[in-house]
Amino acid sequence: xxSQQIPEDxxxxxxxxxxxxxxxxxxxxxxxxxxxxxxxxxxxxxxxxNRSERAVAFMFVLSMLSTVGFIAAYVIFPVDKIVYIWPFxxxxxxxxxLGLTLGFALFFIGAGAVHWARTLMSDVEVPAERxxxxxxxxxxxxxxxxxxxxxxxxxIGRRKLIRTTLFGALALVPLSGVVLLxxxxxxPEKKLRSTLWAKGKLLVNMNTMEPLxxxxxxxxxxxxxxxxxxxxxxxxxxxxxxxxxxxxxxxEPDDIKDKRQRDWAHEGIVAFSKICTHVGCPISLYEQQxxxxxxxxxxxxxDLSDGxxxxxxxxxxxxxxxxxxxxxxxNLEALGDFDEPVGPSFxxxx
Amino acid sequence: MSTETTTPSAxxxxxxxxxxxxxxxxxxxxRLGIYGLAKANMRKIxxxxxxxxxxxxxxxxxxxxxxxxxxxxLFFQPSMNEVVYHGPYEPMQGIRMSEAYASTLKISFExxxxxxxxxxxxxAALIFLAGMFVHMMRVFFTGAFRKPRxxxxxxxxxxxxxxxxxxxxxxxxxxxxxxxxxVRFTQGAILSVPIVGTYISMFLFGGExxxxxxxxxxxxxxxxxxxxxxxxxxxxHLILVFYxxxxxxxxxxxxxxxxxxxxxxPVYMAKAGGFFFLVFxxxxxxxxxxxxxxxxxxxxxxxxxVSTGAQPDWYMGFAEGLVRVMPGWEIVFWGHTLxxxxxxxxxxxxxxxxxxxxxxxxxxxxxxDKREHHILDRPRNAPTRTALGVAWITAYFxxxxxxxxxxxxxxxxxxxxxISWFVRIFFFAGPVIAFIVTKRICLGLQRRDxxxxxxxxxxxxIKRLPHxxxxxxxxxxxxxxxxxxxxxxxxxxxxxxxxVDENGVKRKISPVQKVRAKLSKGxxxxxxxIAKPTAEEYKEISEGHGHH
Numbered sequence: 032x033x034s035q036q037i038p039e040d041x042x043x044x045x046x047x048x049x050x051x052x053x054x055x056x057x058x059x060x061x062x063x064x065x066x067x068x069x070x071x072x073x074x075x076x077x078x079x080x081n082r083s084e085r086a087v088a089f090m091f092v093l094s095m096l097s098t099v100g101f102i103a104a105y106v107i108f109p110v111d112k113i114v115y116i117w118p119f120x121x122x123x124x125x126x127x128x129l130g131l132t133l134g135f136a137l138f139f140i141g142a143g144a145v146h147w148a149r150t151l152m153s154d155v156e157v158p159a160e161r162x163x164x165x166x167x168x169x170x171x172x173x174x175x176x177x178x179x180x181x182x183x184x185x186x187i188g189r190r191k192l193i194r195t196t197l198f199g200a201l202a203l204v205p206l207s208g209v210v211l212l213x214x215x216x217x218x219p220e221k222k223l224r225s226t227l228w229a230k231g232k233l234l235v236n237m238n239t240m241e242p243l244x245x246x247x248x249x250x251x252x253x254x255x256x257x258x259x260x261x262x263x264x265x266x267x268x269x270x271x272x273x274x275x276x277x278x279x280x281x282x283e284p285d286d287i288k289d290k291r292q293r294d295w296a297h298e299g300i301v302a303f304s305k306i307c308t309h310v311g312c313p314i315s316l317y318e319q320q321x322x323x324x325x326x327x328x329x330x331x332x333x334d335l336s337d338g339x340x341x342x343x344x345x346x347x348x349x350x351x352x353x354x355x356x357x358x359x360x361x362n363l364e365a366l367g368d369f370d371e372p373v374g375p376s377f378x379x380x381x
Numbered sequence: 382m383s384t385e386t387t388t389p390s391a392x393x394x395x396x397x398x399x400x401x402x403x404x405x406x407x408x409x410x411x412r413l414g415i416y417g418l419a420k421a422n423m424r425k426i427x428x429x430x431x432x433x434x435x436x437x438x439x440x441x442x443x444x445x446x447x448x449x450x451x452x453x454x455l456f457f458q459p460s461m462n463e464v465v466y467h468g469p470y471e472p473m474q475g476i477r478m479s480e481a482y483a484s485t486l487k488i489s490f491e492x493x494x495x496x497x498x499x500x501x502x503x504x505a506a507l508i509f510l511a512g513m514f515v516h517m518m519r520v521f522f523t524g525a526f527r528k529p530r531x532x533x534x535x536x537x538x539x540x541x542x543x544x545x546x547x548x549x550x551x552x553x554x555x556x557x558x559x560x561x562x563x564v565r566f567t568q569g570a571i572l573s574v575p576i577v578g579t580y581i582s583m584f585l586f587g588g589e590x591x592x593x594x595x596x597x598x599x600x601x602x603x604x605x606x607x608x609x610x611x612x613x614x615x616x617x618h619l620i621l622v623f624y625x626x627x628x629x630x631x632x633x634x635x636x637x638x639x640x641x642x643x644x645x646x647p648v649y650m651a652k653a654g655g656f657f658f659l660v661f662x663x664x665x666x667x668x669x670x671x672x673x674x675x676x677x678x679x680x681x682x683x684x685x686x687v688s689t690g691a692q693p694d695w696y697m698g699f700a701e702g703l704v705r706v707m708p709g710w711e712i713v714f715w716g717h718t719l720x721x722x723x724x725x726x727x728x729x730x731x732x733x734x735x736x737x738x739x740x741x742x743x744x745x746x747x748x749x750d751k752r753e754h755h756i757l758d759r760p761r762n763a764p765t766r767t768a769l770g771v772a773w774i775t776a777y778f779x780x781x782x783x784x785x786x787x788x789x790x791x792x793x794x795x796x797x798x799x800i801s802w803f804v805r806i807f808f809f810a811g812p813v814i815a816f817i818v819t820k821r822i823c824l825g826l827q828r829r830d831x832x833x834x835x836x837x838x839x840x841x842x843i844k845r846l847p848h849x850x851x852x853x854x855x856x857x858x859x860x861x862x863x864x865x866x867x868x869x870x871x872x873x874x875x876x877x878x879x880x881v882d883e884n885g886v887k888r889k890i891s892p893v894q895k896v897r898a899k900l901s902k903g904x905x906x907x908x909x910x911i912a913k914p915t916a917e918e919y920k921e922i923s924e925g926h927g928h929h
Contacts, residue, residue, distance in 0.1 A: 064634045066633055158640065264463065
């Protein structure tokens with residue numbers, strides 16, 4: 032980079048002799064060289080070495096016994112047997128025994144090997160030379176000459192037409208791969224803008240699977256609803272419920288602060304999208320007294336008595352409200368789809 | 382039969398027949414040239430230090446993940462086709478779920494040992510990421526990323542990032558309520574990307590969320606694409622470790638031109654090989670006694686259901702925290718929505734994550750040092766680098782606190798609002814405080830080293846002098862200790878030189894050079910490092926009044 036522009040003498044001092052390679056014994060900080068090897072008890076006493084050998088062998092034997100135990104546990108314990116083991120509580124007997132026996136079988140091989148290395152193998156430290164990673168100048172010169180010769184023989188520098196068209200071809204060919212990705216999915220179009228809700232669709236209680244009636248919705252309770260006609264075994268159930276899920280609460284009409292919200296409600300029964308406008312978690316915690324709902328994922332909190340505006344957390348806009356009414360049979364019905372996209376924001380949302 | 386008569390002649394002339402192992406090796410050498418490789422590597426020297434094991438933990442966890450992962454693929458069905466559960470696990474009877482979730486239940490409750498292998502797989506994944514994280518810290522704080530190891534640092538960095546995404550895609554496969562919520566979160570974050578967000582989402586999920594494709598797609602990414610790249614990077618990483626030879630700390634007999642330690646065969650073969658079994662054994666024992674990701678307690682994923690206390694795996698918690706505490710800024714203009722409340726955390730996550738990748742190049746630009754470095758720095762001897770590293774980790778963990786804000790709130794009876802504001806403020810202030818504190822600690826430790834060199838080690842023995850004064854006896858350091866404590870290099874700050882050249886004409890100094898000089902001063906200027914004792918200082922003190 033620009034370091035070349037800075038005067039040479041201001042570069043950090045190159046301390047060639049910083050490590051080792053001390054010129055004289057005059058320097059109190061000189062490298063005294065590798066310290067002498069300190070023998071271990073096993074190096075001096077054959078009996079201690081034999082003890083270490085037995086310890087290593089003992090660990091290897093423990094490993095063998097553990098493997099036998101693993102096979103035995105596999106055969107003995109039924110897969111669904113639950114036992115109480117302090118302090119772990121009720122655990123699967125098979126998982127517990129298999130895990131411990133496998134664990135010990137492996138652990139003792141490792142412990143034995145490490146003990147062997149530490150007590151019986153030579154622990155004399157020896158130096159090995161390092162060599163610079165950079166190639167010597169003559170090697171570099173040779174490579175450069177070879178490259179030049181190769182490039183010259185290919186005539187790539189001289190025949191510019193070949194070079195240019197080759198780069199063009201290589202740059203274009205990956206496009207085929209990119210094009211092939213097109214069918215990974217459909218284009219967004221207006222898909223995120225609409226849900227299954229439409230005028231006249233009944234609100235179905237997700238607990239009872241019955242159409243909701245105003246008298247079923249009590250003050251202080253939170254009800255979840257989905258549009259009639261959406262069956263749990265439908266092929267696209269998951270994708271549809273991800274947009275259509277609905278929260279129903281009843282609020283005293285006088286307590287509703289937002290005028291449009293009151294108009295879109297039926298006798299204080301309000302229907303809001305259950306899908307958080309932050310990143311799309313389903314909202315599921317409701318505080319009766321304040322009519323606040325909380326998304327348990329990122330704690331966005333919405334005030335359902337005030338147009339579901341965001342009162343806390345990272346959500347950026349209120350929950351969309353569904354306009355509802357009552358049909359001739361006394362069931363709650365939607366008076367149309369949401370008038371804005373549900374769920375998290377996106378570029379085309381507007 | 383005729384061959385039998387000819388063979389003895391070949392083995393004649395008193396030649397003994399080589400043992401079987403040697404003959405196999407000869408055969409292989411004739412085809413693969415293994416003797417050449419073995420000559421260079423069999424007795425290769427590796428230095429010894431506890432911190433060099435951290436990378437091994439990551440390496441062995443990766444092997445364990447591959448072994449257990451292959452086993453899991455034998456039973457797992459990467460399909461989002463809906464089935465009704467009729468297996469042995471009572472609470473799920475008659476519940477609709479994807480085949481992915483049903484087969485994970487089967488692995489957990491019907492395949493003998495399946496639960497164990499699943500838990501080993503998940504625990505090993507967490508330990509893999511944690512192992513890489515602390516290994517990277519070791520490399521960072523000791524300056525092991527310097528020339529010639531910058532490329533290997535990048536390989537390691539990529540392994541960490543790819544490991545995060547491999548972990549995330551694997552975590553999503555069982556299609557349970559918790560992981561599905563995590564996928565939904567990801568999809569919401571993707572939607573926040575300006576212009577292309579909805580397209581990426583549609584293409585990734587094969588249509589609207591959740592669709593029927595993501596489990597199968599994540600499956601091929603999780604078991605083939607990402608691990609394939611990681612395996613390649615890992616091999617390259619290890620080849621470079623061998624090629625560069627391992628770094629070592631300064632000490633008697635250790636120079637920048639040698640490596641001091643014990644040979645691969647037998648010591649490191651036994652130690653490293655044994656360590657693999659220790660890591661595997663300990664993970665198996667953890668998996669026997671500690672449940673991880675009990676998907677049966679969560680239920681299958683439904684986009685309209687959620688559980689409280691939803692948490693990602695630890696390595697994603699930082700991103701989660703940023704998303705949780707970010708104010709919900711949305712800008713609507715010309716019929717478009719810019720969802721900054723989600724997009725800024727997404728960008729910030731990428732930026733913070735990529736800082737470590739850039740750092741080696743930044744530091745070498747500031748120092749202007751083009752030499753190879755094989756002697757590790759003690760963190761105290763590079764105060765600014767150490768302080769920057771601690772600042773980064775602080776930001777990371779403050780983010781992690783934000784990611785668990787609900788757990789902090791419920792466990793410690795704190796207000797979510799207070800936690801949010803704490804994270805918002807300390808995501809910026811925390812690293813600054815950490816930087817200052819760390820740097821001061823480093824400088825203090827440098828001063829202590831200096832005192833130790835000049836005045837010796839405090840023995841704790843108090844001597845009373847004849848006139849009643851008490852003094853502590855300081856024991857002079859051994860030559861080895863003196864060398865170790867003074868072996869580190871100290872840079873001088875870059876200077877811009879005079880404002881005018883010899884002809885009195887104002888020199889042109891580019892802003893880039895000015896920034897570099899400023900940074901260099903911040904690294905190596907006055908009060909940013911403690912000058913190490915010189916031989917003259919030492920001699921003056923030890924010869925002048927050596928008894929003190």
